[in-house]
Amino acid sequence: MLEKEKFPHQVLNAKQHAREAEIVVQAGKPKMITIATNMAGRGTDIVLGGNPEPEIQQVTSDESLSAAEKERKIAEIRAVWQERHNAVLAQGGLHIIGSERHESRRIDNQLRGRAGRQGDPGSSRFYLSLEDQLLKIFAADRIAALMQRLKMPEGEAIESPLLSRVIENAQRKVEARNFDIRKQLLEYDDVANEQRRVIYQQRNELLESQNISETIVAMREGVITQVVAQFIPHESVEEQWDVPGLEKVLADDFRLDLPIQQWLKNETTLDEETLRERIVGEANSRYNNKFDAVDKEVLHHYERAIMLQSMDVHWREHLSALDHLRQGIHLRGYAQKNPKQEYKREAFDLFFDMLERIKRDVTKILTNVEVRTEQEMEEVAEEIEAAEPIPKNVEYRHAQYAPEMAGIDSDDVAVAERAARPSVHVGDKVGRNDPCPCGSGKKYKHCHGKLN
Numbered sequence: 001m002l003e004k005e006k007f008p009h010q011v012l013n014a015k016q017h018a019r020e021a022e023i024v025v026q027a028g029k030p031k032m033i034t035i036a037t038n039m040a041g042r043g044t045d046i047v048l049g050g051n052p053e054p055e056i057q058q059v060t061s062d063e064s065l066s067a068a069e070k071e072r073k074i075a076e077i078r079a080v081w082q083e084r085h086n087a088v089l090a091q092g093g094l095h096i097i098g099s100e101r102h103e104s105r106r107i108d109n110q111l112r113g114r115a116g117r118q119g120d121p122g123s124s125r126f127y128l129s130l131e132d133q134l135l136k137i138f139a140a141d142r143i144a145a146l147m148q149r150l151k152m153p154e155g156e157a158i159e160s161p162l163l164s165r166v167i168e169n170a171q172r173k174v175e176a177r178n179f180d181i182r183k184q185l186l187e188y189d190d191v192a193n194e195q196r197r198v199i200y201q202q203r204n205e206l207l208e209s210q211n212i213s214e215t216i217v218a219m220r221e222g223v224i225t226q227v228v229a230q231f232i233p234h235e236s237v238e239e240q241w242d243v244p245g246l247e248k249v250l251a252d253d254f255r256l257d258l259p260i261q262q263w264l265k266n267e268t269t270l271d272e273e274t275l276r277e278r279i280v281g282e283a284n285s286r287y288n289n290k291f292d293a294v295d296k297e298v299l300h301h302y303e304r305a306i307m308l309q310s311m312d313v314h315w316r317e318h319l320s321a322l323d324h325l326r327q328g329i330h331l332r333g334y335a336q337k338n339p340k341q342e343y344k345r346e347a348f349d350l351f352f353d354m355l356e357r358i359k360r361d362v363t364k365i366l367t368n369v370e371v372r373t374e375q376e377m378e379e380v381a382e383e384i385e386a387a388e389p390i391p392k393n394v395e396y397r398h399a400q401y402a403p404e405m406a407g408i409d410s411d412d413v414a415v416a417e418r419a420a421r422p423s424v425h426v427g428d429k430v431g432r433n434d435p436c437p438c439g440s441g442k443k444y445k446h447c448h449g450k451l452n
Contacts, residue, residue: 002033009033025051028094030087048093048120049085052077093121100132101167103174134170187340191347192322199315206307211300216307216366220287221280223363224254226356228276236272238264254367256283283367290371303366310361318354322347 002009012023012034027034029050059065059073088094094115102108108126115122128135130144143163152158206212231246243260250256258279264270291299325346332342430437436447443449 002035007033009035012036022054025054028088030084030091045117046094046114048088049081052081089121092123095122096124098124098126101126101128101134101171103134103171103178105168105171105175108171128167134167134174137170184340188326188343191344192319195318195347195351199311203308203311206304206311209304212304212307213300216303216362217284219359220283220363220367223360224250224280224283225276227253228279232272232275234272250279253364254283256286256367258282287367293373294371306365307358307362310358310365314354314358314361318350321350325350 008031010023010027010033012020013036016023023034024046026032028046028048032050055077056074059070059077062070065073096112096115098108098111102111112124115124130136135143143158143166147156147158227249228246231242231249233240243264247258247260250258256279260275260279263275263278325343329339329343329346332339430444430449432443432445432449434444436442436444436449438448440447
């Protein structure tokens with residue numbers, strides 16, 4: 001519309017991010033029209049009459065001018081700006097025109113606040129339509145019925161304190177709803193935030209410490225104790241013990257081949273607590289014996305690296321699990337349960353399970369790792385090569401290149417090779433909208449260049 005009426009103007013939107021400050025700064029010049037999708041919070045003050053500082057900086061940085069010439073030109077620039085400033089003041093300062101009302105009164109006030117800054121004069125005017133989203137939701141029917149009863153003509157301006165109050169009440173309702181949404185989101189996020197604080201605190205302590213051997217020992221003892229408790233319940237009789245299952249899990253997961261059944265046969269008075277202590281002692285003893293030949297600093301570094309890796313992997317999986325839980329937790333409301341309380345409870349259970357999985361994984365990795373010297377590794381490599389010598393000067397062929405070996409007819413292979421061979425265009429590249437070289441008269445993209 002402005003271009004049709006030949007009004008010079010400038011548009012401030014996301015495409016003008018490079019010139020954003022310049023556009024806002026010069027928005028106070030006389031007869032300057034600036035269109036903005038959202039002027040609030042631009043961070044640049046609008047100077048009435050425009051900002052003379054860019055011109056003054058150009059004169060100051062011009063090395064071809066003498067000091068006297070620079071002062072004279074700067075004085076001329078300031079005099080011209082003062083005339084523009086006085087002209088804008090005489091016209092009433094900056095005038096803000098709003099084409100609609102925002103859902104938030106804060107945005108409207110920020111836009112209105114661009115005028116009349118620092119004692120300068122200014123004014124603002126907002127225009128609304130019954131088709132605006134804010135009025136359509138809250139007051140469009142009542143106002144339209146009122147206009148029909150009063151037989152007001154199309155396009156008639158309505159100025160009434162009652163209408164202003166209706167709009168403000170609608171904005172308050174929208175703001176209250178948005179506030180409740182943010183509040184609920186914050187309450188849900190606080191659960192993950194508390195867990196994040198705990199896991200990052202542990203991670204920072206892990207990064208700062210040089211020796212976590214005591215932590216590893218405590219984790220190993222706790223994991224072994226839990227495994228034993230699964231097969232030998234606390235305060236249970238021997239008939240309830242699953243000793244073969246315990247032996248299998250210890251051997252498979254932690255490489256602890258322990259003759260627990262033989263112990264029970266030889267020592268009939270062996271109780272649950274003593275058995276658990278013996279298994280934990282065997283695990284600690286074998287772990288220490290395995291790493292005796294390793295330098296302590298190397299061992300500490302390896303333990304810390306395994307711990308960090310396991311913690312990072314399980315924490316990422318835990319965040320994904322929390323996200324899935326958050327998406328469906330609102331369905332608990334149909335079961336007359338509080339979704340927030342259910343989310344907190346299940347998130348805590350997931351966090352506890354994650355910590356247990358970290359402990360078990362770290363213990364499994366450290367107990368299953370094999371420690372060998374360089375000499376032992378060379379001996380193992382020699383044994384493998386002697387048992388299965390690697391053939392030399394052997395040419396490996398795919399079945400399509402050796403049809404007689406794969407039982408495939410040579411003619412079929414030749415046809416398949418021609419079909420699999422990519423087509424090559426010789427000559428200049430054909431544009432997608434150019435005529436097809438085949439002479440069909442169609443565009444290349446609709447003929448031989450058509451995408452399947």
